[in-house]
Amino acid sequence: xxxxxxxxxxxxxxxxxxxxxxxxxxxxxxxxxxxxxxxxxxxxxxxxxxxxxxxxxxxxxxxxxxxxxxxxxxxxxxxxxxxxxxxxxxxxxxxxxxxxxxxxxxxxxxxxxxxxxxxxxxxxxxxxxxxxxxxxxxxxxxxxxxxxxxxxxxxxxxxxxxxxxxxxxxxxxxxxxxxxxxxxxxxxxxxxxxxxxxxxxxxxxxxxxxxxxxxxxxxxxxxxxxxxxxxxxxxxxxxxxxxxxxxxxxxxxxxxxxxxxxxxxxxxxxxxxxxxxxxxxxxxxxxxxxxxxxxxxxxxxxxxxxxxxxxxxxxxxxxxxxxxxxxxxxxxxxxxxxxxxxxxxxxxxxxxxxxxxxxxxxxxxxxxxxxxxxxxxxxxxxxxxxxxxxxxxxxxxxxxxxxxxxxxxxxxxxxxxxxxxxxxxxxxxxxxxxxxxxxxxxx
Numbered sequence: 001x002x003x004x005x006x007x008x009x010x011x012x013x014x015x016x017x018x019x020x021x022x023x024x025x026x027x028x029x030x031x032x033x034x035x036x037x038x039x040x041x042x043x044x045x046x047x048x049x050x051x052x053x054x055x056x057x058x059x060x061x062x063x064x065x066x067x068x069x070x071x072x073x074x075x076x077x078x079x080x081x082x083x084x085x086x087x088x089x090x091x092x093x094x095x096x097x098x099x100x101x102x103x104x105x106x107x108x109x110x111x112x113x114x115x116x117x118x119x120x121x122x123x124x125x126x127x128x129x130x131x132x133x134x135x136x137x138x139x140x141x142x143x144x145x146x147x148x149x150x151x152x153x154x155x156x157x158x159x160x161x162x163x164x165x166x167x168x169x170x171x172x173x174x175x176x177x178x179x180x181x182x183x184x185x186x187x188x189x190x191x192x193x194x195x196x197x198x199x200x201x202x203x204x205x206x207x208x209x210x211x212x213x214x215x216x217x218x219x220x221x222x223x224x225x226x227x228x229x230x231x232x233x234x235x236x237x238x239x240x241x242x243x244x245x246x247x248x249x250x251x252x253x254x255x256x257x258x259x260x261x262x263x264x265x266x267x268x269x270x271x272x273x274x275x276x277x278x279x280x281x282x283x284x285x286x287x288x289x290x291x292x293x294x295x296x297x298x299x300x301x302x303x304x305x306x307x308x309x310x311x312x313x314x315x316x317x318x319x320x321x322x323x324x325x326x327x328x329x330x331x332x333x334x335x336x337x338x339x340x341x342x343x344x345x346x347x348x349x350x351x352x353x354x355x356x357x358x359x360x361x362x363x364x365x366x367x368x369x370x371x372x373x374x375x376x377x378x379x380x381x382x383x384x385x386x387x388x389x390x391x392x393x394x395x396x397x398x399x400x401x402x403x404x405x406x407x408x409x410x411x412x413x414x415x416x417x418x419x420x421x422x423x424x425x426x427x428x429x430x431x432x433x434x435x436x437x438x439x440x441x442x443x
Contacts, residue, residue, distance in 0.1 A: 025443070029089075034082035036106045037436060039411075039438020041076070043069045045429040047357040048204050050117040050130040057131055059188045060417040061432040064121075064129040074107045076182035076438040077401070077411060079137070081144050087151075095151045097159070101144035103137045113139035115283065115330050118261050122279050123269035126426070135190055136202040138330025156211025161207055166219045166236040167192035167251050167294060167311070168201045173250070174296035175352030176307040176367040181295030183305070184435040185351075185369035187310055192349045195292035196313040197258040199329055200299075204235055208270040212213075213389065216241045225256070228327050231320035251311075252293045257320055259328055260286045264335060272335035282335035285328055287318040287344040293350075304356040307367070307405040315342030345388070346374040361403045365413075369395045372425055377413075383413050384424040392420025412437040 014353050025032040027379030046069040049057065057073045058065050074080055083101030090096050103112035114135030121129045137143045147161030164172075171186055171193050172179055179187035192196030205224040211217065218237035225231045233256050237443045240249035259284040264272060272282055296313035321339035328334050370392060375381050379390035384391070399413020414435040 001267040003148070007304050012335070020395050022232055027103055030084060030086040030115055033281045033443060035078060035080055035440060037075045037080045037438060038106050039076045039182070039436055041071060041073045041434055041436040043432055043434050045432040046434070047129060047131045049400060050120050050132055050254070056432065058432070059107055059415055059434050060185055061419055061427065061429065063426050063428070064126050064132070065432055066428040072107055073182070073436065073438070074105050077180045077438050077440055078178065079112070079144065079181070080106050083144070090150070091208055093152050094147070097151055098148040099145045100142045101146070102142055103144040103296070110145065111139055111141070112137045113330065114324070115139070115261055115332050118263050118283055119279075119332065120282055121263040122282065123264060124268045125266070132263065132424045133188075135328065136194065136197045136199050138332065140330060156209060156390070159208045161206065162202055162204045163206055164338045165203055165253065166221050166238040167195060167253055167292065168240070170238065170251050170294065170296050171309075172269050173247075174298055174307055174309045175351060176355055177397055177399070180397070181412055183399050184367055184433070185371065185393065185395035185417065186349065189346070191268050192311055194258070194278070194345060195253040195255050195290045196315055197260045197290060199260060200234075200255055200258045200290070206234070215243055223255075228329070230257040230322060230326070244319065246297070248297045250293070250295050253291070255290045256323065258288055258290050258320060261328065262286070263334070268336050275335070277333060278334040281331065283328065284336040284343050285334040286338045286341045287322050289316040290314065292314070304354055306354045308352040309350070313347040313349070315345040315347070317342055346378045348372040348374075363398050363401045363403070365397070365401065367397045371423060373421070375422070377422070382421050384421055384427070387422050387423030387425040389425070391419070391423030393417065406437070407442050410439050
């Protein structure tokens with residue numbers, strides 16, 4: 001609750017501020033801003049909600065999706081956040097800037113902690129589990145963003161701190177749904193944004209450069225190793241251009257010691273307790289090295305914009321194995337560690353869709369996302385008996401977004417997901433239909 005108190009104090013001071021011409025809460029170059037997104041959803045095959053996570057619902061079919069559920073959700077379109085950002089003229093065309101942003105759950109006022117939803121299911125039988133999701137948001141005070149830097153119209157922008165990966169930025173621009181949690185696979189699952197691991201969609205200890213040169217643009221990013229004692233160095237590069245209505249970007253990422261978290265089984269809980277771990281903040285963690293590259297495109301024509309994208313991800317065993325008990329993101333402890341689970345596994349992600357402005361206030365959105373997992377089981381294997389068999393996951397999202405005012409909007413639509421082959425291993429059901437309605441206020 002510390003972050004909410006800090007930002008609430010800033011909000012209480014706003015009546016004394018001089019508001020900028022665009023009616024934002026800005027004074028001396030510092031702006032208080034946020035997005036609050038709440039709604040209601042129904043899953044034909046879902047799981048009861050867990051407080052504090054990024055989603056509030058499974059949305060996409062999951063292993064523990066075994067019943068029809070009605071539930072209140074948050075962040076159906078985008079993650080709810082509150083934050084502070086600022087810019088200060090330094091002279092000679094240079095500007096100093098910063099951003100501090102906290103992801104929140106407006107349903108209960110808590111800081112978003114996806115790993116908490118996983119830990120809450122430690123030792124719980126799959127049939128009785130509540131909704132859970134992995135994420136880079138693990139209860140950190142400024143988990144969404146925390147960086148500072150400088151910017152120049154000629155030389156570009158250089159920032160330092162915790163910030164989105166270049167692939168995450170690209171997906172926000174090139175997913176037709178804008179990575180809406182309730183209507184997109186690459187929105188509700190951050191694996192694509194994190195080069196295969198959703199916990200790596202944001203990089204700590206990173207330097208990021210963004211520059212534009214006429215119609216072309218370039219992005220470079222480097223992460224220094226040492227986050228929580230890990231050798232998690234990373235490098236990313238983005239090259240893109242805009243020409244008339246066409247935009248394209250190519251993104252490349254290499255990352256070491258990426259992590260993915262899962263709930264402990266009942267047997268693992270017994271072992272962890274015997275070893276002295278606190279089950280309330282312990283997890284099973286897989287560590288791997290990742291390489292990913294992707295191509296993205298969109299074309300704006302009249303009132304419509306068309307989107308398409310592709311990403312190929314390679315999973316490698318950890319080149320710097322981590323020990324049992326290491327502290328992972330959000331302060332969670334790795335009671336079980338697997339450094340050799342990724343033996344050449346490859347995942348391909350493809351998507352397409354469109355946005356159309358039916359009126360000046362009503363926007364219609366359709367998107368299709370697909371995961372394609374290569375077989376790494378050996379021989380010919382395309383069934384669901386093993387998670388290492390080849391498999392697919394298809395997600396179709398359709399929704400309307402009505403902008404009632406500049407800041408207030410209402411949305412409604414549905415998402416259908418279906419999984420097959422190795423990606424369906426251990427699932428009770430292979431599909432889910434998830435209609436959702438909600439409202440979002442931005443300030």
